[in-house]
Amino acid sequence: MDVLVINADLGPLHRVSLRHAVRMLCRKVAEIHEAEPDRLIGVYPMPKVVRLVRYVVTRWRFSAxxxxxxxxxxxxxxxxxxxxxxxxxxxxxxxxxxxxxxxxxxxxxxxxxxxxxxxxxxxxxxxxxxxxxxxxxxxxxxxxxx
Missing domain, CATH: 1.10.30 (DNA Binding (I), subunit A)
Structure with a gap:
């Protein structure tokens, strides 16, 4: 199951594995934006979408x-x-x-x-x-x- 990662301004960035998303939550670089409420992974609900805590500049991707x-x-x-x-x-x-x-x-x-x-x-x-x-x-x- 892949998890969508969105920027702090709610713009989509990319998809990551569920394992990677949980690591992002543990490191507190992301928060759960949307989840499946009935399923848990440890203390976290199963994330569908995680939002980065800080804005990441992605101009490089669109400039070239x-x-x-x-x-x-x-x-x-x-x-x-x-x-x-x-x-x-x-x-x-x-x-x-x-x-x-x-x-x-x-x-x-x-x-x-x-x-x-x-x-x-x-x-x-x-x-x-x-x-x-x-x-x-x-x-x-x-x-x-x-």
């Missing part, structure tokens, strides 16, 4: 987009190949890493195994392949919806 990750590329592209539209199982570097391509949102795209092998160590133009869309960095909200 999420860091690049393989799973993020697949989620951004809805697990669809950027070349043929089939189900993607891997990612591909548009400018190959051997030619200086980096792990960035703009240089990677979800790819099926066949297209990844066909393109190989070439650019899409050299391989005669066309991108179905221009890759871009997703927002936190866009990745959260996936």
């Amino acid at each position: 987009g999420p860091a690049w990750s393989r799973s993020g590329v697949l989620a951004r592209d809805d697990r669809r190949c950027g070349y043929c539209g089939a189900e993607a199982s891997t990612h591909d570097h548009i400018l190959p890493r051997s030619r200086g391509g980096r792990n960035t949102w703009a240089n990677t795209i979800a790819s099926c195994y066949g297209c990844n092998q066909r393109k190989g160590d070439r650019t899409p133009a050299e391989a005669g392949m066309v991108l179905r869309f221009e890759p871009a960095a997703p927002s936190w909200a866009a990745l959260a919806r996936r």
